[in-house]
Amino acid sequence: MKTKTDYLYITTKSNREIVNITDEVREIVKKSGVKEGLVLVNAMHITASVFINDEEPGLKQDFLKWLEELAPEKPDYKHHQTGENNADAHLKRTIMGREVVVAITNGDLDFGPWEQIFYGEFDGQRKKRVLVKVIGE
Amino acid sequence: MKTKTDYLYITTKSNREIVNITDEVREIVKKSGVKEGLVLVNAMHITASVFINDEEPGLKQDFLKWLEELAPEKPDYKHHQTGENNADAHLKRTIMGREVVVAITNGDLDFGPWEQIFYGEFDGQRKKRVLVKVIGE
C-alpha cells in the first residue's frame, strides 16, 4: 500500500471565489505513484469547500448568486455574538461540501467528461489550506 | 490490497428521476472479493447525484419538489448564455451530492436498517455513467 499527503495553499483576491484546482490534484496523484486507489481532497477551513462541477465562468457566477440567496450575508446570526461576521460563509460551505473523494484508475483521476475539482472560498483574502491524501497501490 | 473498478450505465426515461442502485453496487462489492474496505460510488456527470436515503416513493417525490423550490428551473442563469439550459440541474446535483463512500465489512455494504443508494438524475434521457471503486483486502 502507498500513501501520499500534500497540501495546496490558496489566498483568493476576492472574499468569495471559485478556483479550479484539478491540475494541482492530478500532479500530486501522478507523483504518488499510485495506479489504483482513492484521493481525498478537502478544505481544511470551515468556511471553504472542495467540490466537483463544470469549468464554465457563467456557472460559477450562478453558484455564488444562488448561495447568497440560500445562505445570505446578514447581521443577525447567533455566531456573530462571538465577534465573528462570517456565519453565512459556514452555511455556504455546507451547501457546497467540504470534500471530494475521487477514484484513481490507471494512475490518473477517473473522471467523466466534464468533471473538474474546485476550491470554493466564502471568507477569503487570507491564506487557506487544502489537503490532498492519496491511498492505493 | 485489492481494488476493483466498475461502471453502471443509466438512461432515465424522465428528465428528473431517482433510481435505486443498491443491488448493482452490492453485486460489484461481492465480485471484488474485498472483505474489509471502502466503496466509492459517484456520478461521473455534473448534473447528476449519488446519495443515500430511504426507498419510499413519496419521499422521492418530496425530494424532487423540494429541489425545484431550492434550485428552480428558470431562464435567467448566466450559464445559459453558453447555449445550455440546465443550470438548475447543476445546482440540484450540488444539494444532493456527487458521491457516497460506504464501508465494506464482512464482504458486504455496512448499512443501517434503511440505507439505500440512489442515482439522482436532473438532466436525463441520455446515457450517463456511475463509477464504483472498491478498495480494501
Next chain:
Amino acid sequence: MKTKTDYLYITTKSNREIVNITDEVREIVKKSGVKEGLVLVNAMHITASVFINDEEPGLKQDFLKWLEELAPEKPDYKHHQTGENNADAHLKRTIMGREVVVAITNGDLDFGPWEQIFYGEFDGQRKKRVLVKVIGE
C-alpha cells in the same frame, strides 16, 4: 493494510441536536494503529448527518434555524402518506450530508485549526448509530 470498524451509539435528548463526536472518532483512529490512511464516519440512519464545522454554540443554533427555513417541518409531504411525520428530517440531513472522510497522517486526524466532527440529529430521542471505518497502514 489494516482496517478497523467501530460504532458510536447516540441518543439525543432533543428531537434536533448537534453533538461533537471528534474525541470518540480520534480515539478509534488511535486504537486502530493506522498511521497513514483514511477514516470514514457516517450516520447509519437517514434522518441524521455527520459533518465537519466549528465548535461554537451560536453557530449550532444558526444551523438548526437555517435548516428549518430551507427544509421546514410541515404536514403536506408525500412521505407522510405512509404514516411518517419526519420528511423534513430527511431533507435536513441531505443539506448537512451523510458522511465525512478524514485523512489520517502520523496516526492522527489531519485537521485544520477549527475542524471538528459533528453528529447532526433531526429525528432524535431514539438510539442511533454512527459508523467509523479506518483503513490504512
